Amino acid sequence: MITQWFFTHVDRRGGVAIVLLVALGLLVPLSNLLLPVTSPFHIPTYLVSLIGKYLTYAMLAVALDLVWGFCGILSLGHGAFFALGGYAMGMYLMRQIGPRGVYADPILPDFMVFLNWKDLPWFWHGFDNFWFAALMVVLVPGILAFGFGWLAFRSRVTGVYLSIITQALTYALLLAFFRNDMGFGGNNGLTDFKDILGFNVQAGSTRSALFAATALFLALAVFVSSFIVRSKLGKVLVGVRDAESRMRFLGYRVDRYKLFVWTISAMMAGIAGALYVPQVGIINPSEFEPANSIEAVIWVAVGGRGTIIGPIIGAVLVNFGKTYFTAAFPEIWLFALGALFIVVTLFLPKGILGVYGSWKARNSDHVARKKESAPAAADETLQIPEPQAAE
Amino acid sequence: MQFTRLLSALVLMLGILVHAVGSNAQTVDDGTLGLLIQALAGENFDDTTRAVSDLVKSGDPRASSILNALSAGDLYVAKAGKTVFIGKRDGSDYAAIDPITGSKLAPVPRSAAEKIKVNNRLRRDIAAAIGGLTLMSDKADERRSAAEAILKTRDPESIPLLDKAIAAEKDASIKLLMNQAKAAAVLNSGATGEVKIAAIAEVSAGNSRDALGLLTPLAGVEGPVGEAARAAIDSINSKLALWNGIQNIVYGLSLGSVLLLAAIGLAITFGVMGVINMAHGEMVMIGAYTTFVVQQIIRTSAPGLFDYSLLIALPAAFLASGAIGVVIERSVIRFLYGRPLETLLATWGISLVLQQAIRSWFGASNVQVGNPSWMAGSFDLGLLTLTWSRLWIIVFALAVFAILQLLLKKTMLGLRMRAVTQNRRMASSMGIRTPWVDALTFGLGSGIAGIAGVALSQIDNVSPNLGQGYIIDSFMVVVFGGVGNLWGTLVGAMSLGIANKFLEPFAGAVLGKILVLVLIILFIQKRPRGLFALKGRAIEA
Numbered sequence: 001m002i003t004q005w006f007f008t009h010v011d012r013r014g015g016v017a018i019v020l021l022v023a024l025g026l027l028v029p030l031s032n033l034l035l036p037v038t039s040p041f042h043i044p045t046y047l048v049s050l051i052g053k054y055l056t057y058a059m060l061a062v063a064l065d066l067v068w069g070f071c072g073i074l075s076l077g078h079g080a081f082f083a084l085g086g087y088a089m090g091m092y093l094m095r096q097i098g099p100r101g102v103y104a105d106p107i108l109p110d111f112m113v114f115l116n117w118k119d120l121p122w123f124w125h126g127f128d129n130f131w132f133a134a135l136m137v138v139l140v141p142g143i144l145a146f147g148f149g150w151l152a153f154r155s156r157v158t159g160v161y162l163s164i165i166t167q168a169l170t171y172a173l174l175l176a177f178f179r180n181d182m183g184f185g186g187n188n189g190l191t192d193f194k195d196i197l198g199f200n201v202q203a204g205s206t207r208s209a210l211f212a213a214t215a216l217f218l219a220l221a222v223f224v225s226s227f228i229v230r231s232k233l234g235k236v237l238v239g240v241r242d243a244e245s246r247m248r249f250l251g252y253r254v255d256r257y258k259l260f261v262w263t264i265s266a267m268m269a270g271i272a273g274a275l276y277v278p279q280v281g282i283i284n285p286s287e288f289e290p291a292n293s294i295e296a297v298i299w300v301a302v303g304g305r306g307t308i309i310g311p312i313i314g315a316v317l318v319n320f321g322k323t324y325f326t327a328a329f330p331e332i333w334l335f336a337l338g339a340l341f342i343v344v345t346l347f348l349p350k351g352i353l354g355v356y357g358s359w360k361a362r363n364s365d366h367v368a369r370k371k372e373s374a375p376a377a378a379d380e381t382l383q384i385p386e387p388q389a390a391e
Numbered sequence: 392m393q394f395t396r397l398l399s400a401l402v403l404m405l406g407i408l409v410h411a412v413g414s415n416a417q418t419v420d421d422g423t424l425g426l427l428i429q430a431l432a433g434e435n436f437d438d439t440t441r442a443v444s445d446l447v448k449s450g451d452p453r454a455s456s457i458l459n460a461l462s463a464g465d466l467y468v469a470k471a472g473k474t475v476f477i478g479k480r481d482g483s484d485y486a487a488i489d490p491i492t493g494s495k496l497a498p499v500p501r502s503a504a505e506k507i508k509v510n511n512r513l514r515r516d517i518a519a520a521i522g523g524l525t526l527m528s529d530k531a532d533e534r535r536s537a538a539e540a541i542l543k544t545r546d547p548e549s550i551p552l553l554d555k556a557i558a559a560e561k562d563a564s565i566k567l568l569m570n571q572a573k574a575a576a577v578l579n580s581g582a583t584g585e586v587k588i589a590a591i592a593e594v595s596a597g598n599s600r601d602a603l604g605l606l607t608p609l610a611g612v613e614g615p616v617g618e619a620a621r622a623a624i625d626s627i628n629s630k631l632a633l634w635n636g637i638q639n640i641v642y643g644l645s646l647g648s649v650l651l652l653a654a655i656g657l658a659i660t661f662g663v664m665g666v667i668n669m670a671h672g673e674m675v676m677i678g679a680y681t682t683f684v685v686q687q688i689i690r691t692s693a694p695g696l697f698d699y700s701l702l703i704a705l706p707a708a709f710l711a712s713g714a715i716g717v718v719i720e721r722s723v724i725r726f727l728y729g730r731p732l733e734t735l736l737a738t739w740g741i742s743l744v745l746q747q748a749i750r751s752w753f754g755a756s757n758v759q760v761g762n763p764s765w766m767a768g769s770f771d772l773g774l775l776t777l778t779w780s781r782l783w784i785i786v787f788a789l790a791v792f793a794i795l796q797l798l799l800k801k802t803m804l805g806l807r808m809r810a811v812t813q814n815r816r817m818a819s820s821m822g823i824r825t826p827w828v829d830a831l832t833f834g835l836g837s838g839i840a841g842i843a844g845v846a847l848s849q850i851d852n853v854s855p856n857l858g859q860g861y862i863i864d865s866f867m868v869v870v871f872g873g874v875g876n877l878w879g880t881l882v883g884a885m886s887l888g889i890a891n892k893f894l895e896p897f898a899g900a901v902l903g904k905i906l907v908l909v910l911i912i913l914f915i916q917k918r919p920r921g922l923f924a925l926k927g928r929a930i931e932a
Contacts, residue, residue: 341740
């Protein structure tokens with residue numbers, strides 16, 4: 001019964017993705033921890049963290065696709081929510097260092113001692129508790145997104161205007177977090193983490209556990225996205241994407257739908273950021289760079305916007321390319337990334353999955369013509385229209 | 392710090408002068424001077440101090456170079472014969488110079504000489520003494536510097552010297568400065584009553600910020616002196632507040648004109664054509680690099696033209712950026728009309744490619760773009776100090792704005808551009824080749840960005856990242872001012888610049904910028920189409 005419920009809310013692709021992710025979340029840590037180093041199937045710890053990092057990016061991409069692919073809101077500031085979630089987690093990890101810092105202050109993180117601060121700022125209180133921090137990971141991006149969206153969607157700021165002010169939002173946060181007196185470590189950010197929930201963050205087993213958690217959360221994000229998209233609310237969102245004014249005239253409160261999905265997406269991005277920080281070991285203001293947010297957009301575009309698993313494929317592929325190119329041909333990476341932006345928008349408006357889809361459609365068309373009388377395949381319970389190229 | 396540097400420069404100049412011209416203004420003969428110098432090598436600091444004041448009293452112009460050497464620790468005394476000389480370390484010897492005649496002496500081994508020690512108090516005395524010495528110089532510049540020096544040290548002992556100098560002074564502006572210096576010294580001395588009140592009046596007429604520093608200690612004094620000081624402080628404060636406001640406005644206009652330059656090209660591509668050009672900043676950067684290339688060519692082939700390099704760079708940058716703009720429009724953007732978000736992404740990709748291309752070509756670090764002589768330096772306007780480059784950029788930004796307005800309103804191209812913007816199909820029906828107009832409009836916007844780059848190369852670091860710093864600001868200006876309206880861009884840029892400068896004193900530069908961004912975000916909620924919004928159905932298209 002549970003499986004039935006599950007599959008009414010998730011399409012086949014999403015289901016496959018969730019199963020694969022759960023399997024990945026189990027197999028990779030097991031291979032890292034149990035198999036001997038000599039085994040060809042052993043995955044070294046650095047690779048576990050690297051793939052874990054890609055998966056957090058993938059989660060950011062899924063969150064972004066939820067608003068862009070299904071609701072037509074192109075956010076150029078999703079990196080801000082990601083980074084805020086990361087900072088919330090980073091603050092927890094900083095508090096866990098305790099007296100093991102360079103200055104050995106039992107309460108104050110090193111950078112505060114360095115700045116000659118005597119007391120913990122008020123907004124740092126409570127972050128020694130993991131569950132409080134976990135709540136903040138969701139709440140801080142959520143509240144910011146809610147406030148921002150409430151203002152923006154109610155006054156019908158749409159299209160490129162919205163994109164530009166989301167970019168201004170992340171830019172303003174970038175400038176703010178660079179300041180030392182903000183109390184978030186300024187330029188250097190938060191780093192030098194020791195423990196998470198009492199386990200050493202550097203240890204292989206902790207890394208594997210973090211990887212498993214990331215894979216599971218990503219599976220959850222896929223499920224939540226699918227659930228939203230396939231619900232009645234999802235239909236309204238797609239309607240808003242394709243013809244906002246018409247939806248409004250039909251009597252839908254467009255701003256509320258947008259606000260809902262926008263806030264959910266920001267929270268998802270926050271969780272992705274929180275999972276990102278312990279795996280890379282640092283969070284600093286450069287995560288707020290507008291360029292990062294735009295890069296996340298291209299992951300979605302490469303994979304295929306308006307599909308659930310496209311963003312995951314896009315994020316992993318582009319970041320794998322980035323890792324490879326920046327190491328092997330650092331000169332070429334920006335050319336490659338720039339060309340990717342241009343090629344994808346000009347020639348692959350539906351991304352890799354779109355290309356696959358149209359290839360499959362042509363194939364089945366071919367097959368159908370051969371069989372003549374075969375009934376139209378309706379294996380998917382609900383057809384979700386692909387996003388149109390036009391806004 | 393600045394004072395000592397000024398002083399040593401001055402003294403050096405004087406020393407050279409004395410040695411070169413020969414001592415035509417000697418007040419004592421060489422023998423007496425020799426004795427005075429010998430006394431500098433006293434047993435202890437007190438002896439030296441006395442010797443310094445004796446030397447100053449002699450009023451001999453050669454004294455200043457000797458004193459300066461003493462202050463710098465370059466005055467040595469030979470162990471044998473106790474002769475004093477100015478020495479510079481040269482291997483195991485000292486290269487020696489006779490302090491009296493300035494001629495070269497035989498090198499002295501380092502073991503045979505001893506440095507005349509000075510302490511900080513002595514250095515201060517020497518600095519003040521040198522100031523006094525040059526008050527009577529026959530060079531106007533030196534007298535001015537000496538008076539300025541006393542204005543800073545406010546040494547009461549220099550009052551008699553100043554009196555003498557004021558009586559002899561013919562240059563009115565230097566005389567004024569000397570009077571100021573004297574008043575400052577009087578305020579610093581033990582004088583009372585009328586003398587001090589007169590000095591207060593004198594001081595408060597001069598440089599307000601210095602005067603404030605002089606008068607503040609007196610404000611707490613009882614009686615008429617204190618009252619006069621308090622009244623003077625009040626009037627100076629209100630004057631300063633006024634000038635502070637003026638300064639904020641002028642600096643704001645200067646910042647605003649930088650924003651205007653960066654945004655005005657965008658106002659064409661985004662405002663008129665509706666194309667989101669994220670590569671706009673890179674067009675600015677290409678303009679700046681064109682300036683660099685033009686200057687390199689001028690440096691190697693025609694150094695005499697350097698002052699005109701910016702004028703030559705202007706058309707070059709316009710053509711370079713404009714040509715790249717046309718290429719971008721023809722090869723990418725024309726396929727994306729009506730899809731603004733895709734345009735945004737594609738042009739972002741273009742910006743990455745352009746940045747990396749420049750980085751591969753010119754290197755990742757800053758390149759050096761020189762200022763022509765008419766851009767360098769600064770001038771005073773009341774209590775403000777303005778650099779010429781800032782002023783020229785304000786003028787230049789307004790000129791670009793005016794030319795662009797004329798172009799759009801008075802030329803055939805402008806007419807066609809406006810026609811295509813307002814009703815593409817109708818314009819096409821009337822025989823306007825809309826694709827060409829699109830390409831030219833985009834080229835124009837990019838070219839304007841290029842000439843903005845020429846101007847910005849004068850005040851900013853020219854690096855491959857130059858454009859990224861301006862792109863968000865430029866979009867803010869255009870969106871704030873209202874899309875499709877050049878006047879809106881002008882007003883938007885200037886008001887953002889001024890708002891930034893007024894917020895800075897309260898919030899600091901970075902926080903001020905953040906506040907401005909937040910204010911714009913809030914403002915867009917209120918007026919989603921900017922200050923000067925286009926009305927009617929066109930906006931929904």
